[in-house]
Amino acid sequence: MSRIDITLTVNGEPRELKVEPRDQLADVLRGPLMLTGTHVGCEHGVCGACTIEIDGAPARSCIAHAGSCDGATIRTIEGFGDDEIMRALREAFTREHALQCGYCTPGMLVVGRDVVRRLPDADEARVREEMSGNLCRCTGYRGIVRAIVSVIVARRHARREGACR
Ligand code: FES
Ligand code: FES
Known part of the structure; x- marks a missing residue:
């Protein structure tokens, strides 16, 4: 060919x-x-x-x-190197036990970063919906969703603190 x-x-x-x-x-x-x-x-x-x-x-x-x-x-x-959202997500995935074998993790991180970037006010239900196209055969998704939500919440707090200064 x-x-x-x-x-x-x-x-x-x-x-x-x-x-x-x-x-x-x-x-x-x-x-x-x-x-x-x-x-x-x-x-x-x-x-x-x-x-x-x-x-x-x-x-x-x-x-x-x-x-x-x-x-x-x-x-x-x-x-993604030192991308701020990706760094926060990596830390959150570790903290929240969001991976076991890690096979799904690169895709989860790429999509999770996009969710954090696009939807700064997303709640847990929205994060679940957005991540529903990524499959994990190990973790049961709770840790993954928790990790992404925790980054969204931390960024929201940081925004509010910045606005109050
Ligand atoms: S390997 Fe591409 S969507 Fe599953
Ligand atoms: S951590 Fe093993 S497939 Fe997701």
């Missing part, structure tokens, strides 16, 4: 790649780009383990053709 040339910006770095039209982005990230923090579970868009950001929005990399992402800006779990 003939290969096509694509250019991606991945975690801030321009990358030029040759891919087959059928290649999924998850496989390109994990294979040639060696970004194995993106996990692959169901491989058909159901579990959310492979969630990354494409052009700033969460997306399932197991059902995104790499060829159709030509020119896109990609951020994987490795690319």
Whole structure:
């Protein structure tokens, strides 16, 4: 099968790649780009383990053709570095026992960060709803939801304190 040339910006770095039209982005990230923090579970868009950001929005990399992402800006779990929300979420996941095997965790963190960023006033029910597309076979979700809600609440308090100064 003939290969096509694509250019991606991945975690801030321009990358030029040759891919087959059928290649999924998850496989390109994990294979040639060696970004194995993106996990692959169901491989058909159901579990959310492979969630990354494409052009700033969460997306399932197991059902995104790499060829159709030509020119896109990609951020994987490795690319969040010192992002303030991600740092708070990592700490909260540890504190709230929000992972066991960790297989779902990269996808949970990417989606959880997006929820915290987009919905600063979300309550527990809304967080549950927003996270319902990410599956975890270990923890039973309580710790995951608790962790995300705790970050939202802490940021809300910080906002209020800032407004009162
Ligand atoms: S591996 Fe992509 S959604 Fe499950
Ligand atoms: S922690 Fe094991 S699948 Fe979620």
